[in-house]
Amino acid sequence: MGGGQTATIEVPTDQAMRDLGARIAGFVRGGDVILLSGPLGAGKTTFAQGFGAGLGISGPIVSPTFTIARELDGSFPDGRRAHLVHVDAYRLGGASYAPGQDSVGRLLDELESLGLDEELEDPGEDTVVLMEWGEQMAAALAPERLEVHIERPPAPASAADGADAAPTSEGMRLVRLVPVGRRWQTLPIAALARR
Ligand SMILES: Nc1ncnc2c1ncn2[C@@H]1O[C@H](COP(=O)(O)OP(=O)(O)OP(=O)(O)O)[C@@H](O)[C@H]1O
Numbered sequence: 523m524g525g526g527q528t529a530t531i532e533v534p535t536d537q538a539m540r541d542l543g544a545r546i547a548g549f550v551r552g553g554d555v556i557l558l559s560g561p562l563g564a565g566k567t568t569f570a571q572g573f574g575a576g577l578g579i580s581g582p583i584v585s586p587t588f589t590i591a592r593e594l595d596g597s598f599p600d601g602r603r604a605h606l607v608h609v610d611a612y613r614l615g616g617a618s619y620a621p622g623q624d625s626v627g628r629l630l631d632e633l634e635s636l637g638l639d640e641e642l643e644d645p646g647e648d649t650v651v652l653m654e655w656g657e658q659m660a661a662a663l664a665p666e667r668l669e670v671h672i673e674r675p676p677a678p679a680s681a682a683d684g685a686d687a688a689p690t691s692e693g694m695r696l697v698r699l700v701p702v703g704r705r706w707q708t709l710p711i712a713a714l715a716r717r
């Protein structure tokens with residue numbers, strides 16, 4: 523894995539998710555790749571909104587429906603220009619997305635046709651890549667990355683019969699931060715988790 527310590531953070535509300543995204547944006551710099559994963563409605567785009575706000579991006583961050591990636595301009599905390607590439611790889615793979623080599627190859631082809639493979643392999647010095655659902659691809663393309671895994675914990679158990687608990691539709695999410703590669707060793711992950 524090559525990562526540093528990981529942290530699991532309780533995120534009770536959508537605002538808290540935006541706040542977490544904004545705090546993490548306070549630590550990024552050009553060349554960074556952030557990978558967001560989690561099921562439908564987990565809060566990936568909500569995190570991305572806070573992240574964008576943290577980079578001073580005023581325009582709305584939405585799940586791109588007709589586009590796979592959006593590029594937005596903002597600034598790093600030190601005032602330097604930041605260029606955010608927000609990729610929604612779920613849209614890229616469509617409904618047929620499924621983990622596995624075939625889909626990785628297909629998705630890589632699609633990224634390539636958009637010129638996004640280079641952006642991921644060698645992001646410009648002021649570029650930050652934030653990718654939703656990209657677990658398979660970013661692992662293939664970006665050896666150093668911050669993985670943000672969002673989970674909806676099961677609703678408090680009412681079923682003693684062992685049936686699968688329904689996920690909560692609102693409220694609490696668990697966010698696991700997994701730094702991969704040297705770049706992320708210095709992320710103050712415990713401090714991010716504490717607030
Ligand atoms: N703690 C929380 N964190 C994030 N979102 C929350 C939380 N509690 C409730 N929500 C709500 O859950 C929804 C999350 O939607 P969002 O679009 O961010 O998910 P997504 O992971 O991007 O989904 P999709 O895979 O469909 O793109 C929003 O309506 C948000 O307001």
Ligand SMILES: [Mg+2]
Pocket residue numbers: 566567568585654
């Ligand atoms: Mg989304």
